[in-house]
Structure formats: C-alpha cells, structure tokens
Amino acid sequence: MRVQGIPASPGISLGPAFLYVPESLPIPRATLPPEAATAEWTRLEAALALAHAQIAALRDVVAWRTSPEEAAIFDAHLLMLHDEELLADIRRFIYDHHLPAEAAVADAIAAVHAQLLAIEDEYLRARAGDMQDIGQRVIACLMGKPVHLLSALAEPSIIVARDLLPSDTAALDPAKALGLVIELGGPTAHTAILARQMGIPAVVAAPAITTQVADALQAGFPMLVVDGEKGIVEVNPTTEQLAHYTALREHHVRAHATIAATALQPSLSADGFYVPVVANIGQPRDLTQIAPGSVPGVGLFRTEFLFLERNSPPTEAEQVAAYATVGRFFADGEIIIRTLDIGGDKLLPYLPMHHEENPFLGVRGLRLCLTEQFLPLFRSQLRAILRAATQGFHFKVMFPMVNNAEELRQARAVADEVARALDAEGVAASAALARLPFGAMIETPAAALNVDLLATAADFFSIGTNDLTQYILAIDRMNPFMARHYTPFAPPVLRAIYTAITAAHANGKKIGMCGEMASDRRAVPLLLGLGLDELSVAPHAIGEIKHVIRQQTLPATSEIMRQAYRLDTAEAVVTLLESHLRASEPLARHD
Numbered sequence: 001m002r003v004q005g006i007p008a009s010p011g012i013s014l015g016p017a018f019l020y021v022p023e024s025l026p027i028p029r030a031t032l033p034p035e036a037a038t039a040e041w042t043r044l045e046a047a048l049a050l051a052h053a054q055i056a057a058l059r060d061v062v063a064w065r066t067s068p069e070e071a072a073i074f075d076a077h078l079l080m081l082h083d084e085e086l087l088a089d090i091r092r093f094i095y096d097h098h099l100p101a102e103a104a105v106a107d108a109i110a111a112v113h114a115q116l117l118a119i120e121d122e123y124l125r126a127r128a129g130d131m132q133d134i135g136q137r138v139i140a141c142l143m144g145k146p147v148h149l150l151s152a153l154a155e156p157s158i159i160v161a162r163d164l165l166p167s168d169t170a171a172l173d174p175a176k177a178l179g180l181v182i183e184l185g186g187p188t189a190h191t192a193i194l195a196r197q198m199g200i201p202a203v204v205a206a207p208a209i210t211t212q213v214a215d216a217l218q219a220g221f222p223m224l225v226v227d228g229e230k231g232i233v234e235v236n237p238t239t240e241q242l243a244h245y246t247a248l249r250e251h252h253v254r255a256h257a258t259i260a261a262t263a264l265q266p267s268l269s270a271d272g273f274y275v276p277v278v279a280n281i282g283q284p285r286d287l288t289q290i291a292p293g294s295v296p297g298v299g300l301f302r303t304e305f306l307f308l309e310r311n312s313p314p315t316e317a318e319q320v321a322a323y324a325t326v327g328r329f330f331a332d333g334e335i336i337i338r339t340l341d342i343g344g345d346k347l348l349p350y351l352p353m354h355h356e357e358n359p360f361l362g363v364r365g366l367r368l369c370l371t372e373q374f375l376p377l378f379r380s381q382l383r384a385i386l387r388a389a390t391q392g393f394h395f396k397v398m399f400p401m402v403n404n405a406e407e408l409r410q411a412r413a414v415a416d417e418v419a420r421a422l423d424a425e426g427v428a429a430s431a432a433l434a435r436l437p438f439g440a441m442i443e444t445p446a447a448a449l450n451v452d453l454l455a456t457a458a459d460f461f462s463i464g465t466n467d468l469t470q471y472i473l474a475i476d477r478m479n480p481f482m483a484r485h486y487t488p489f490a491p492p493v494l495r496a497i498y499t500a501i502t503a504a505h506a507n508g509k510k511i512g513m514c515g516e517m518a519s520d521r522r523a524v525p526l527l528l529g530l531g532l533d534e535l536s537v538a539p540h541a542i543g544e545i546k547h548v549i550r551q552q553t554l555p556a557t558s559e560i561m562r563q564a565y566r567l568d569t570a571e572a573v574v575t576l577l578e579s580h581l582r583a584s585e586p587l588a589r590h591d
Contacts, residue, residue, distance in 0.1 A: 001216075005181070005206030006484060007231035008192035012249035013179030013201045014242065016222045017213050017235075018157035020164070025139055028100045037095045044090065044101040047141035051081060054137065058170045062194065071282075073130070074170075075308045080134050086112060102142050109135030133165045158224045160213045169194045179226035181233050183209050197540055201228030205484070209233060262550075263294050263543035269528070271553040276534045277546050278334075280514055284325040289539035294546075297333030297394075299462065299536020300514035301326060303381065304341050312350050313377060319384030327393030334394045336439065336462065336514075336536075337385055339411075340378065341400040343368045351377065360467075360476070365401025365441075370410055382418045389432040398462060402440040402447050408457035412438060442511070443467040448496040451503035451511075461504050462536065465515030469493050488517040489570040489577075494526070498565065501531050512536055522577045524548040525584075529561025551584045 032040065059074035080086070086108055093104035109131055116128040140146065158179040159172075169180075169191045180195050180202035195202035203226055216222065216235050225234035225245045234241055267277040278299035279290055283306055306314050306322055314322075326335055342348055343364020351374065356362035363371065369378035382397075389395045399411050415433060422429035438457075442448050443464035451461065465488045469475075472493050475482045487493075497513075504511035512534030517523050519541040527535065528549070537545050560580055564573050 001212060001235040003181075003206050003209050003212060003233040003235060005203040005209070005231045005233060007227075007229055008182075008185075008204040009180070009195040009200055009202035010229045011179075011199065011201035011226075012228070012245050012252060013158055013224075013226045014237075014245055014249065015156055015158050015178040015224065017217060017224045018159050019210065019213050019217060020159050020161040020168075022136075022168075023145075025102075025136075025143060025145060027102050027106050027139070029103045030100065032098045032100060034098060037098065040094050040099075040101045040104070041091065043142060044094070044105070044138075047101070047138050048081065050141045051134070051137045052078060054141075055081065055167075058167055062170045071305075074167075077130060077134055077167075080130060081138070102139050105135055105138050105142070133167050136165075137167065158226055160209055160224070162210050164191045172198070172200070174198050174200060179203075179224070179228070181206050181209050181213075181224070181226055183207070197538070199540075201226045203228060203231050203233050206231075206233055209235075256544075259543045259547045262547060263291060265546065265550070267546040267549045269549055269552045269554060269557075271555075273554050275528060275532075275549050276512075277542060277549070278512075278534060278536045279542060280519075280536050280538055281326070284322050284329075286539065287326065287329050290542070292329075294542050295333075297330050298326060298335040299512055299534055300398075301335060301337045302341065303337060303339065307340060307342070307348060307377075313348075313380070316380055316384045316387070319381060320388045323385060323388035323395070324391055324393070327388065327391065327395070332394065334396060336396045336398050338398045338400055338441070339366070339381055340369055340374075341365050342374070343401075360470075366399045366407050366411060367401060367403075370407065370414075375414070379414060379418050382415050383422060383429075386415070386419055386422055386429040386432050386436075387427055389436055390428055396437045396439060396460065398439040398441060398460075400441045400464070401443060401467075402454065402458075403444055404446065404450065405453050405457040408438070408440060408454065412457065441514075442500045443471070443515075445471055445496065448472075448500045451500045451509075452507055455504065455507035455509050458509065460509055461500065461511040462534075463497060463500060463511065463513040463515060463532075465493070465497075465513065465517035468496065468515065469517075472496050487570045487574075488515070488520075488523070489573040491568055491570070491573070494564065494573065498530055498561075505531065510534070519545065521545060521548045522574060522581065525552055525557045525560045525580055526564055526573075526577060528552055528554065529557035529559070529564075548581070556580075556584070 055074050055077050059071045062071040062074065089108040089111065090104045093099045093107050094101060099107070113128045113131050116131065156176050156178050158181065159177055160181045161183070163184040164180070164182060177200050180191070180200055182191060182202070182204045183206055185191055185204040192202060192204055212235050213224070221236035223236060225237045225241060227245070237245070267275050269275060277295055278297045279295045280300040280302070281287065281298055282302040306319060323337065341364070343353070343359060343362065353363070368374050385395060385397060399408065402408060419429040419433040437459035439460040439462060440447065440454050440458040441464045442451065442461050444467070447454060448468065469486060469488045469490070473486065473490055475486045501511050510533040513527060513532055514536035518527065518535045519537040521544055524545060535545060560576065564576055567573050567576065
C-alpha cells in the first residue's frame with residue numbers, strides 16, 4: 001500500500017516499522033500533608049537540574065550533528081525551564097494546593113500550554129509543543145523514567161509517529177533510525193531539518209500513516225520502504241518493490257561515496273568557471289565538521305550563538321578569542337561575521353525584551369541592536385571584532401534584517417565611534433576598520449527591492465532565503481499547515497532573488513547566498529544561472545554542493561534560469577531542476 005506524503009529528507013530506507021506512541025506517565029495526585037511541601041520542592045529542584053543537564057547535552061549533540069542554529073531551540077527550552085513565572089506557578093501548586101511535584105508541574109505546564117494555544121499568532125501557538133516537551137522531561141526526571149523510548153530502539157527500524165518533538169528527534173541514534181515517517185509536520189519543521197542534517201530519510205505529512213502501519217503490524221507485515229526524495233512510503237512492499245528500492249538505495253550509497261572521495265576538489269564548473277563554496281558556522285566548535293582545505297572561508301558566522309548559550313553576556317575577551325580561533329583556522333580566507341541576530345525566536349535571558357504580538361515583524365536583527373537597550377551589547381561585539389581584526393584576519397562584517405541604507409549608516413557610525421575609543425586605549429582599531437568591508441543581509445522584501453539604494457552604504461550582500469521566503473510569501477515557516485507552500489522555489493521568491501542579484505551587480509557589488517536554499521543541491525544550477533558570486537552552505541553539504549557544481553556548465557545553467565523564470569509554480573520549477581540534475585550528475589535517480 002502506497003502513502004504519499006511530503007519529502008523531508010532525501011534517501012531510501014527499507015526495514016521494519018517501529019510505531020512510536022509516546023508513553024503516558026501516570027501522574028500522582030494524592031493530596032500531601034503541608035509539611036511535605038519542602039521535600040517536594042527539593043525533589044523538583046533536583047529534577048530541574050537533571051532536565052537542564054539533559055537539554056544542554058541534547059543541544060550540544062544537535063549543534064555537532066546539524067548546526068548551532070537548529071540547536072538554538074534547546075537554548076529556548078532552557079530559558080523556559082527556568083522561567084520565573086512558571087516556577088512560581090509550580091511552587092504555588094506544591095505549597096498552596098499540597099500537590100506532588102509531578103502534578104504541580106503537569107498543572108502549571110497545562111495552564112501555559114492552554115494560554116499559548118489561545119494566542120492568534122501562529123508562531124507563539126507553536127511554542128505550546130515546546131512547553132509540552134519541557135513538562136514531559138521534568139516529570140520523567142521526577143519519576144526516574146527514560147525521557148524518550150526512541151533512544152533505546154532494540155533494532156534498526158523505520159520510525160512511524162503521529163508527530164515527533166524536537167527532543168524526540170535529537171535523541172535518535174542514527175545507526176538505529178533507518179527512516180522517519182511522520183503523520184503531521186512539514187519539511188521546514190525542526191524534525192525534518194534534523195533528519196536531513198543527520199542523514200535519515202524522512203517523509204512528513206503522510207496521511208493516516210500511523211493507522212495503516214498499526215494495521216499492517218497487527219497483520220504481521222512490518223516492512224516499510226521510505227523514499228525521502230519523492231515523499232513515498234510503501235507499507236508492506238511487494239518483492240518487486242523491495243528489489244527496486246534496494247537497487248536504488250545502493251546507487252545512492254555509491255554516489256555519496258564518490259562525493260565524499262572528491263570533497264577536497266575545487267568547486268569548478270565543467271567548463272572551468274570557479275564558484276566559491278564557503279561554510280556557515282555558529283561558533284568555533286563547528287570547525288570540527290569542516291575538513292581542512294574543503295572550503296576557503298566562512299560565508300556566515302552566526303555570532304548570536306556565542307550570546308545565547310549562557311546566562312550572562314560573553315566578555316569582550318571571550319568574543320575576541322572566538323573570532324580569532326575561526327580566523328586562524330582559515331588563515332588567508334575571508335570570514336563574514338554576522339552581528340547579533342536576536343529577536344523573533346532567539347531571545348537573551350539576561351536582556352529581557354518587550355512582548356510582541358508578532359516578533360518576526362518586530363524589533364529584531366540590526367534594528368534591535370540599534371536600540372538604547374541593546375546598543376551597549378552591539379558596541380561590545382564591534383569592539384571584539386575590531387580587536388580581533390587587528391591580528392590581520394580577513395574579516396567582513398554583515399548586518400542582519402536590514403531594510404534601508406540609513407540603518408547601515410547608523411551601524412557604521414557606531415563602528416566608527418567604537419574604533420576611536422579603542423584607538424584611545426592603544427588599539428589600532430581605526431586602521432583595522434579601514435580594511436573591514438561592511439555588508440547587508442538581503443532577507444526582507446524591502447532589502448531585495450532596494451539593493452541599489454543599499455549599495456550606497458554596503459560593500460557586499462548575502463541573501464538569507466529562510467526569512468526572505470517567509471516574508472515574500474507571507475507564510476510562517478514554522479506553520480505546519482502551510483508547509484506545502486513554504487518554498488524558496490516559489491516564483492515570487494526567485495524573482496526577488498533575481499532582482500537583488502541584478503541590482504547588486506549593476507552597482508558593482510558582490511552578492512552571495514547563505515540561506516538554506518544554498519545547501520539544496522536542486523537549487524545549484526539555478527543559482528549559478530542567476531549569477532550568484534558565492535554559495536555559503538551547511539558543513540554537511542559542502543561536498544555535495546561542490547560535486548553538483550562540477551557537473552554544470554555556465555551556458556546550461558543560464559538556460560535553466562531562463563526556463564525557470566517563465567514557470568508559474570514552485571512544483572514546475574522543482575520538476576525542471578530535478579530533470580536537469582538527472583541528466584547531468586550521478587546523484588540522479590535511475591528509476
């Protein structure tokens with residue numbers, strides 16, 4: 001029986017099904033004597049400490065397997081875990097209502113969960129799932145239970161579930177998780193992104209898959225096939241289907257082995273055109289994921305992760321050390337340091353922000369750094385960058401969420417002020433500043449449509465497709481109900497990218513791309529045809545993207561771009577690109 005879902009992570013997997021139904025822990029609710037409250041609170045404090053350690057460990061694992069940006073969700077979990085209002089509610093249930101700690105946590109979490117679900121904003125409603133995740137973890141710690149059964153799979157299996165929380169996915173052993181099939185969710189959800197980064201084939205939004213797999217298991221037919229590229233799940237496949245997908249999987253394995261063996265080769269197109277491929281990182285430890293010599297530099301250093309994983313701001317010396325570590329790793333290579341991109345879903349525990357009805361359209365990125373509250377932190381970061389730059393590294397500074405040239409001029413003025421102060425302290429910062437290019441992220445419609453005006457204050461540009469896509473399409477990329485429609489291959493997004501590239505080049509400025517689209521092999525021919533100057537990709541995608549570039553010729557990619565520009569749906573664009581890849585490179589499917 002075939003189930004058609006949405007492709008979420010490429011690859012073919014065959015194996016037995018494991019139907020994941022989260023365990024429902026029995027919550028003790030017997031009223032306790034008042035004198036037991038202190039002991040219950042002590043139990044809770046121990047459980048919170050254990051939960052904190054578990055979440056921090058998950059965050060580190062996810063940062064290592066995927067990227068610091070994806071790991072940041074667990075920084076948000078840590079903040080929620082220690083939220084003062086939540087803890088006050090739990091304390092009230094224990095001391096005033098004489099409930100066991102488990103019941104107090106369950107009731108306090110349920111109250112916040114209900115409040116979040118009642119909010120109109122889709123992003124904030126999605127945080128209800130995070131609260132559930134945290135509550136389940138603390139209760140499991142209180143009861144001495146394992147948090148996730150998925151971390152202890154008896155044998156390699158294809159996991160089928162109605163939904164998976166981020167911590168469910170992060171706890172997976174990639175050697176045991178052959179594939180994922182999820183009834184809910186979308187390709188941009190955390191589960192899907194984690195699966196891609198971990199190399200686990202996955203299909204999401206597979207209708208009624210849990211019911212169909214439960215029926216198959218009951219009938220004694222536990223086998224599944226997952227085609228993560230086409231979004232197909234075969235329940236109880238035939239002998240012919242098993243043979244077909246086995247051959248297809250072996251082809252993929254051989255193709256990826258070829259890519260791994262050539263990862264250090266230059267990213268030259270088949271007709272000799274050099275297309276720089278550089279890396280996205282979030283902190284120095286991400287360098288362990290990059291093979292020395294595989295890329296010449298960094299196209300996006302997401303510095304906010306230096307600020308997020310702590311309860312106080314990093315010192316200036318700590319920041320200097322982090323920037324210098326990356327500078328030394330790449331020697332003569334260029335490193336684009338993006339200044340703090342705080343706001344939206346990334347908040348700092350030590351600098352509380354005002355509640356916003358729609359934080360993604362609120363005070364975030366550069367506009368936040370220029371506020372009176374955050375300006376000292378912004379100055380500290382610029383001081384650290386300039387101090388590190390005096391060591392001779394080839395840094396560039398890029399500002400996030402830019403809308404107009406005046407914002408760039410204000411940011412440059414802050415940098416000038418900081419450099420003068422450092423000069424007075426005996427640091428040759430003004431000389432370093434004179435060598436430091438300043439750039440802007442193109443991730444809002446305003447920026448994409450006004451690159452010519454931004455070019456009066458910017459030295460270079462980089463396109464952030466994650467935010468640009470959601471703003472152009474007016475689709476929250478975290479909304480599972482809109483997952484089928486959120487795609488950078490949508491014609492309006494492609495036109496915005498083309499407009500930005502054309503304007504940048506017309507004004508003599510280079511423009512790259514550091515959004516997730518740059519790490520998608522399907523997009524490579526199109527991006528080359530559009531004339532991008534640089535692709536900055538996730539470390540796990542470096543070899544594959546370079547490999548695809550080597551199969552292209554510039555005339556062919558120009559023709560692909562012209563054809564794609566005339567299409568009116570994202571589906572048609574993707575079909576065109578997949579057809580081109582099948583004809584041009586060995587990762588193509590032969591089915």
